[in-house]
Amino acid sequence: VTVMTIDPMPSPNRRASPARPCRLTILGATGSVGTSALDLVKHSPGAFEIVALTAHSQVDQLVAAARTHRAQLAVIGDPAHYRALKAGLAGSGTRAAAGEQALIEAAGEPADCVLAAIIGIAGLAPTLAAVAQGRRVALANKECLVAAGNLFMARVAEAGTELLPVDSEHSAVHQALAGAMPEAIERIVLTASGGPFRTWSLAEMAEATPQSALKHPNWSMGQKICIDSATWMNKGLELIEAFHLFPVTAEQLAVVVHPQSIIHALVEYRDGSVMAQLGAPDMRTPIAYALGWPDRINAPTARLDLIKLGQLTFEAPDEQRFPALALARSAMIRGGAATTVLNGANELAVSAFLNHRIGFLDIARIVEGCLNRAEQIGVVSKPQSLADVLEIDGIARQLARDVIGER
Ligand code: NAD
Ligand code: MG
Numbered sequence: 063v064t065v066m067t068i069d070p071m072p073s074p075n076r077r078a079s080p081a082r083p084c085r086l087t088i089l090g091a092t093g094s095v096g097t098s099a100l101d102l103v104k105h106s107p108g109a110f111e112i113v114a115l116t117a118h119s120q121v122d123q124l125v126a127a128a129r130t131h132r133a134q135l136a137v138i139g140d141p142a143h144y145r146a147l148k149a150g151l152a153g154s155g156t157r158a159a160a161g162e163q164a165l166i167e168a169a170g171e172p173a174d175c176v177l178a179a180i181i182g183i184a185g186l187a188p189t190l191a192a193v194a195q196g197r198r199v200a201l202a203n204k205e206c207l208v209a210a211g212n213l214f215m216a217r218v219a220e221a222g223t224e225l226l227p228v229d230s231e232h233s234a235v236h237q238a239l240a241g242a243m244p245e246a247i248e249r250i251v252l253t254a255s256g257g258p259f260r261t262w263s264l265a266e267m268a269e270a271t272p273q274s275a276l277k278h279p280n281w282s283m284g285q286k287i288c289i290d291s292a293t294w295m296n297k298g299l300e301l302i303e304a305f306h307l308f309p310v311t312a313e314q315l316a317v318v319v320h321p322q323s324i325i326h327a328l329v330e331y332r333d334g335s336v337m338a339q340l341g342a343p344d345m346r347t348p349i350a351y352a353l354g355w356p357d358r359i360n361a362p363t364a365r366l367d368l369i370k371l372g373q374l375t376f377e378a379p380d381e382q383r384f385p386a387l388a389l390a391r392s393a394m395i396r397g398g399a400a401t402t403v404l405n406g407a408n409e410l411a412v413s414a415f416l417n418h419r420i421g422f423l424d425i426a427r428i429v430e431g432c433l434n435r436a437e438q439i440g441v442v443s444k445p446q447s448l449a450d451v452l453e454i455d456g457i458a459r460q461l462a463r464d465v466i467g468e469r
Contacts, residue, residue, distance in 0.1 A: 070235045072440035077316065083111040083355070089169055090179035091115035091186050092285045095202045098345045100127055105362050110353075114168040116180070116188070125150030135159065137168045143280050162200035175353060177228070178203045182409050183455050183463055184209060187448060196221040200352035202228035204459070209405040210451045211306035212444060225307070226352035228389040231300055232307055233348035234326035242329070244309035251328040252300055253320040254379065255280050255343075256292040257376045260321060264383055270422035274417060279324040280343040285371050293425050294379070297409075298390020302401050305394055312395050317387065319377040324366065328379065342366055343389045386426040393433060398444045400433060406458030414466055426469070429468045432461040 086103070086437045090096045096115075103110045114135040117124040122144040128136040128151060131240050133158045144160035151158050159168070168177060169191040176192035177200045178185055185203040192199050194217065201207075206214050218225050227233050231252040239247070258277050274464065275292040276285060283291070290296035301315050323343040330336045341347045342364045350361040381388045386408075393400035411428040420428065424460045436442070445451040 095179035238337035294384035295386035406455040
């Protein structure tokens, strides 16, 4: 059983002082989550002060956001764009920097809250730098917990960092857990939309293109998480994420398919009571929850109209058609380096699919092949440091390239 590191009970002395704006840094400010967060900032005038904004290569979007929000610092990950960033920010008062080390430094700038919204393992080092700062981390980057869950949570505990989940299901669990003792919890149930291929046969999925996989029925998201939603790896990553965030065992975590994405998760208690969190499928709600907690801030989202919705439906997950879910669950149970390998192999396979180098069904096959191969060659020990995690991630990516090359 993991240790309860998230304290869901607000205590008065933890309330954000309304007298002073919240100093906010956004890692991955040009992405789907990052731009949703900046939209919330725009809707709460005076409530936030932007410390740093970062992006990988979308320099024009970064310049515009830094100027609009008067950021103190803007960092572009790819140094090739440094000159464009510097030129774009001339006269604005925003400092410019570039490169991986600059991302880490931006994450460590004094802030009240850091929103970790970089995609994939690239976000791990900067997010750990934010954790070390010991303030609040609003965590969207689930790959941090999949690739390095034990290490990450140990660093959170050491630094006394407040960790607030941004992933909608985990935000829902955090809300439904409010005040609960770990012994009171029987099960945590994450809902899954089923993605764009929920009703597709395996034969149809074998022919799926990136374009069709990117069309999520309910959510608007970045490309990588869209593909993860189509394979259901996303739900698998979320099981691992929940395992590290909440005081439950692997057996206490379940998934139910709920195509409307209105209920985001449920917590079942030992007395038979079930707490669910509902809301329109709009990431601005869970982002607002993480930024505002224990208070609530405005989010200009569509309000839920249950009468208009009429009905909510539920289905059992189909692990025959969507094997990635079972793969992630078995890696979670195996522990050690297995989830690091799962994450690295999946990131590489998703990008190969997006580049038309492999078919849709190959993604899960490649991840499975890499997990087996990693076990054969003895990549099993628990990563103890960031360097260990990055090394295992590199091995997993190489294994995935080998599997793709053999095809
Ligand atoms: P996205 O692809 O839209 O944006 C990613 C951001 O990270 C961009 O700002 C990009 O410039 C930056 N980035 C990409 N590669 C980088 C690199 N190598 N170095 C530094 N920065 C880099 O992604 P997203 O959909 O906003 O997702 C962000 C994170 O939030 C992911 O971990 C995802 O799983 C999680 N998440 C997203 C949603 C959603 O609705 N989009 C929901 C739940 C969780
Ligand atoms: Mg989610």
